[in-house]
Each structure stands twice: as C-alpha cells, then as structure tokens.
Amino acid sequence: MRVLPQRISFDPFSFLRITQRRNKDILEFLLAEFEIYVSIPALHSYLLTKAIRNMDVSQELENLRGIFNIVKASTELLEKMAKIEGVLVRDSIFVDFEVLMVAVSAIVTDSLLVVNEEDSKEYEPFIKYGLDIIGYKKFLEEIEVFAEEEAKKEKIL
C-alpha cells in the first residue's frame, strides 16, 4: 500500500466518477481528509453534466469553488504546459491538449493524479516532469484501506 499524499487531483473521468451520487460517501471522506484540486478539463466535464440538464452553470461553478481548489489557467500553468509539450514534441511525443492540461495542473499543484486505467499510458510521458499517477480503481482500494486505518485510530483514541 502506498502512502496517499494530502493533495489529490482527478482526470475528467475520475472526477465525474468521484462526484456521482453512488460515490457520495467516498466523496465525503475525501473532503474530510484531502485537499482536492480540479483542473479546467475536469471542471468542464463536470459542468457539462449540469449544462446538458439546463441547470444554472454559474451557480454550480460557485458551489464547486466553495468546496474544491480549482486550478486556474495561471501564468505558471500556461508556461509549464508550453515548455513540457515543447520538449515532448522535440522527442516526437504528441499528447492531447486535455491530457496536457490535466497532467500539468497536477504537476503545478504537486498533487497525486487519479486517472482512468484505460488512459494511464497517455499520462506516462509526464512522469519524468514530476507527475505522480494512480489508476482510479487502485485509488478506491487505497482509500478503503486508509478509511479502515483511520477508523481503527479513532477507536484507539
């Protein structure tokens, strides 16, 4: 079992999974124990679920802002994205813009990135730039173990 860091971020797939109703208990635990960072692509996917339902996207965005840390398109993020992609292109590695933004958002926030297992290969080129990734299913297993350990600690105290 790995030691989970304090800061966690999610790719769009994992963020939609972790915020869906069937995972509400897990989300509550994550909110209690971790700082959650949300990249713009993950944020967009989330808001899309609301926009399709014709809900008030502005209000939904405010709700998210009050609960998660949204990773802004800051100078640091944009510069790092360009620099990293520049090196990758020189090495003939071509990545999706969305993957680039999700990966570099996790790098600049120094957070563990939770990704859909099927897509994990796309994130591998970023590991040498400091990206730490974990598959979504593996993450849930780790959270389960972590929650059990926390419960044991509470009993001891």
Add this chain to the structure above:
Amino acid sequence: MKTIAVDEETWEAIKRLKTKLDAKSYTEVLKKLIEVWHSVELDTKAEKVVIEDEDADFVISILKNKKKERHS
C-alpha cells in the same frame, strides 16, 4: 479544564442532551456535537456538488467517444 458560559436555555438543552446520550460528562456531549456537526457539514458539502449517476455515465460516454474519434 476550561469553563464556558452558556445562557439558561442552552444549559437546559445541553442537560437534556446529556441524559439522552447517556453521556458521562459535558465534554463527551460537546465532542459528540462536534462530531455530528462535521458529519452534517460534509454531507451538505457533498450534496451540493454531487451529480446524478445517469448524468455522469452520459458525459463519460461522450468523453470516451470524443477520445475514440481523436484516435481514429
């Protein structure tokens, strides 16, 4: 040990709660109240941002289709 002051109404309410909880001390009552408050706050926060399962599944299918198109 620290002492806190409460008004008469709160004092009566907290005494009733101590009996209901079968708590041994007021520290225990306050600890329980704090625990419940955290739990309620987390539930409220999560409820604010939770998305319905079918909406998440639908947008995930869109993401997967977009990815397929980009890679085809």
